[in-house]
Amino acid sequence: MRGLDDFLAECDRAPRINELAGFFAATAAGKTGVPVRKPVADNRLLPRDKLLRDLVSLHAARQGFFDQHYHGSIPYRLEEECRMAYAVLKYARDRDRPLSLYSLGTAEGTMARTLSELSEGQIRTLSCSPNPENYECYMAYGEPPHADFFIGPFHRLTKDVLASTPRLADFSSGFDMILEDTTFQMYSPNRPDQVEFVSQHLKQDGIFVFVEKFRAIDETDYRLREYQKDFGFKARYFPPEEIEKKKAAVLNTMFGNEVTVADMGEAIHKHFSHCALTWNSGNFYCLAASNSQENLNRYVSQMASPAIPHEYVYETSVHGGSSD
Template sequence: MLKLAGHFHSLATGASQVPMQSLDSHLRSTIQDPSVLDYHDRLIEGAGPLFSHFLASVPYVLEELSRIGAALTRLAEANHTATGQTFSLFEVDAFDGSNGRALAGHSKGLIRSFTSSPNQANQLTFDRHANPALSQFFAQSVFKVTPELLQTPGFARFNQGFDFIYEMAAFQFYNRDRDRQISHIKQFLKPGGLVFFLEKLNHPDPEEYLRRERIKDEVFKTRYFSDEEIRWKRQQMLEQMENGQVTLQELVTALAARFRCVYLLWSSSNFCEFVASDDSQQIEMFVNLLGPVIQPTEFCFEGQRLGIVVPKQSAAGERSDA
């Protein structure tokens, strides 16, 4: 994280690697769900330089975040009808809080967001776009977030924990210790809550990893960046990022050790997105509210694994209801 701090500051201030065209999805005409379209528009309207760079770098993550946000809103609406409660999202080191702000606005305040980020420049964008009544920002690393912090007056609305947590490719910038990292954020998850993990993963076969990188760089990223910019990022940043990446199996093993249910939602180039929970009914309800994946099939390299839940061993050695 420290080695890349200068690069992140440059990206967050818009000094380098700015997408050369609008982030509006070129698949927009295929999106039939007006809720997903609304979320898409909110997401790009409030995106700062660093988050815009992220959306332009990860193939079809814009469409995926919109799909997830629309489904989370529907889940919150259904549960609110039954219980009358409101809900909360913790975004783990999530740039300028663009996704959390979009979710808070799209849900009309039914879901309120809390975003951590160690990059101070991200707060400028957050403050410019955020509704303070719905979204809050903590300009420090996720590992500076503690139960004691959430008891302070500034963040007291989250003192009971979070219904949803979203880790957006954050852990890889620290180290490979997913056991400790996952344990740290799980302490903030309410019973039955959902936690999402979007990570760039290593691959046991280096050639396969590079093949997936090529389709990302040569087919998708050239929409937004020059060849020179793509080469620069590959040389300056990706080596450090790979130092903190884990394989799909390593991530699944760490998740299955801490959650009863682990579900692979999405795959794109070397990126995968999981949802995990100790409440199988909440995962099932959420998945049933999801619309279809919005991306060309050739970017999904883990398609055969999508939808697979990972069973966990019970204390008696029997398989749980994962």
């Protein structure tokens, strides 16, 4: 990667591990940001399927402090995480070899751990977070089989680190799937370099999934969707003063690092030939990209319908560029 030293220095200055470090540490430890009740997946929105029900149940049992804060903050993100994990399970079942998944910056790695446990080795996962508090939650239920955790920011997990760490060495050949979950937006708006840096860990025919909050073309649309999120959903889990406190302490900083869907599309298509939008909730979107149209289509075809009320959905497809 050209300009690697500059990129690493940029990441080292990022809000996520500097001015916002205290927020993330306290939330991951359950000292602040605890919802008034634990978010529970609405099974009415999900298919009736035993494997999915087992996944939802185990996922709920493995959640830590930050996941509860996170799923109480984004409308129907919990249902989407279960829907996504269900698709990954089915996608992995069709393979003749185990699937490797890197869950990038996803707090205590609940989804990754759940996938490894349920698949009994068919899915091997690596989770990543700068916060040791998240690792403590990850280990609270014992060391999970077929799953590992890297304590550190994503830009410090290099190929050299993977190759030189015995328990991670098997991942040095690359991952079949990578999930970036609202991580890049906590570092900078530099999506081209962020995507390039992480893509070096992905196999040639692998799938890169991005979950991010995006700026809207119209600022009014963005603001109205934020009102819907805060007063239509988030208020179920947090009192008004808590919502305003987070907006002042975190969200205003994060906004400066958000990009538009079009900007993200440009960054993705520098490295991937195919991209699909698989979920939208207000200003949050999920995109899946790959250089293998066959693998991407196979993964997307395993997904059930989005488990979210239609009033929160504003986009159902990627526009422009060479997107599918």
